[in-house]
Amino acid sequence: MMAQEVLLDCLGEACPVPLVKTEKKLTTLAVGDILVVQIDHSCAMKNIPEWARKEGHNVEIEEVDDGEWEVIIEKVK
Amino acid sequence: MKKKVEQYDVVIIGGGAAGLTAGIYCGRARLKTLLIEKSLVGGLATYTNEIENYPGFPDGATGLELMNLFHKQAKKFDVRFKLTDVKSVRLEGETKIVETFRTIYETKAVIVAGGGKPRLTGAKGEEDYLYDKGISFCATCDAAANTGKTVMVVGSGDAAIEEGMFLTKFADKVIVSVLHDEGRMDCNEIAKSEALANPKMEFIWNTVVDEFTGEGRLEEVILRNLKTDALLPVKVDACFLFIGYIPNTEIFKDILNMNNSGYLITNEKMETNIEGVFAAGDVRDKFLKQVATAVGDGAIAGYGAEKYIAESETFHNQIMQDDMPGLVFVWNAVDPKCRDLMPIIEKYEAENQGKVRVIKVDIYKSAGIANRLGVFEAPCVAMIKDGKVFKIIKDRICEDEIIAAIE
Incomplete structure (x- = not known):
């Protein structure tokens, strides 16, 4: 099966909601899948990447707009 | 997945005060x-609620806010950002x-400004x-989630106490574990007296964390009294650790020189042991780690990278x-022996125009180009042929020697 890319909309949501949603969503994905989390709360820029890296996943962040980001997580295990 | 390859003049690792300032200069x-x-x-500074000692903001x-201004200024000068x-x-x-x-970046110079990350207690169950x-590690991030709850803060430095006070706006109770004897704290006096007067704050003196426990989530912190x-x-319901930072330097191990704690060693030009690689800010072994000093480091590193690249191009x-x-x-312009040789060199230059390219490099200004030629003292003549150094004359520099070498 091809790796899929899944979008998770967390716009307008404050911490720790984006992190909790990200954790839940990631458990439903397979290794190799990519989760793209949309956020506009800067604190989620800290705790989502920190958590995901601690879990061993690959993380990259794109600034989509001023104050709006996509956290790209590649599930590696 | 094949990685993309991109080329840059300078890659700055780390976007705190030092990295952003280096970016502005580059x-x-x-x-x-x-x-x-x-x-x-914005780096570590974004974890601080109030910055009162950065000049220009009375x-x-x-x-x-402060880091957003740095960021905006760097963007104005076309610095690109990759998160x-x-x-x-x-x-x-x-x-x-x-x-x-996802990407391989090829670059002429690197500025390491990766700062640090929070230190852990090392207690059982922490991981x-x-x-x-x-x-x-971030009260700003997680304070709201602890509304009406009981939280612990470990540490008594400025960050611990200021963030602890911030947490009292949300939590019912903030318990602070302090290493020192009763009444002794590492933070500034103003923060200390405010914290001691705060009715929501409670202090447990002479303690360190022994163990973290809980079913799936943290429920209990077991403190150990250092004296008894x-x-x-x-x-x-939550525990916030503010017990200092360790440098983000794992990826530079065995590559860049560092001290026993892992902080990078530079000279006053922010140069590391590798040419074209600079370090700035909290990642360096330095006396005072503040936004104000990170800015100074960043400016020097940015300027140094620019000079290094210009020198490479000249070379x-x-x-x-x-x-x-x-x-x-x-x-060397300050050495009489060197000055005495100048007429010989200039005479040779005039006589061989269009046949031999004569270049004078003053190591008093910068030793970079001389070092690239493998020359570490002056006066000295390096002969170039087919784009390579083929002879270096150190002693008895005179016209005959040069002519003999060229032929």
Whole structure:
């Protein structure tokens, strides 16, 4: 099966909601899948990447707009 | 997945005060500059609620506000930003490699401004509760989630006490574990007296964390009294650690020189042990780690990178040319012996116009080009042929020697 890319909309949501949603969503994905989390709360820029890296996943962040980001997580295990 | 390859003049690793300032200097010098930050641009300063000692802001500013201004200024000078973490580096040689999970960046110079990350207590069970399961390092991030709850703060420095006071706006109770004797704290006196007077704050003196426990989530922190060794279990909903930082330098191990704690060693020009690689800010072994000093480091590193790149270009485009033989006279303007030789060199230059390219390099200004030629003292003559150094004359520099060498 091809790796899929899944979008998770967390716009307008404050911490720790984006992190909790990200954790839940990631458990439903397979290794190799990519989760793209949309956020506009800067604190989620800290705790989502920190958590995901601690879990061993690959993380990259794109600034989509001023104050709006996509956290790209590649599930590696 | 094949990685993309991109070329830059300068890659800055870390987007705190030092990295952003280096970016401003490099961008303004028209270098193609990339800044890689692994999470939020602004670095450690964004974790600080109030910055009162950065000059130019008499009414204070929040860390986030101040860093947003730095960020905006760097963007104005066309610095590009990539928000990801660096996986590995190869820094030897002229083209340096900085690799992220999706891209390989080739660059002429690297500025390491990666700062630090929160230090852990090392207590039992700690790994099991990090970030999402109860142990946090960012009050700004997680304070609201602790509304009406009981939280613990470990540490008594400025960050611990200021963030602890911030937490009292949300939590019912903030319990602070302090290493020192009653009444002794590492923070500034103003914060200390405010904290001691805060009715929501409670202090447990002479303690360190012995263990973190809980079913899936942190429920209890077991403190150990340093004097009596007695264990004291404390029920909490979350625990915030503010016990200092360790440098983000794992990927530079065995590549860049560092001290025993892992901080990078530089000279006053922010140069590391590898040419073209600079370090700035909290990642360096330095006396005072503040936004104000990070800015100074960043400016020096940015300027240094610019000079280094300019020197590389001079070296390749003017000195190591293969269209005609070259003669490089390495001299020192303050040395009389060097000055005495200058007429001989200039006479030779005049007589061989169009046949031999004569270049004078003053090592008093900078030793970089001389070092690239493998020359470490002046006076000295390096002869270039087919784009390579083929002879270095150190002693008895005279016209006959030069002519003999060219022929």
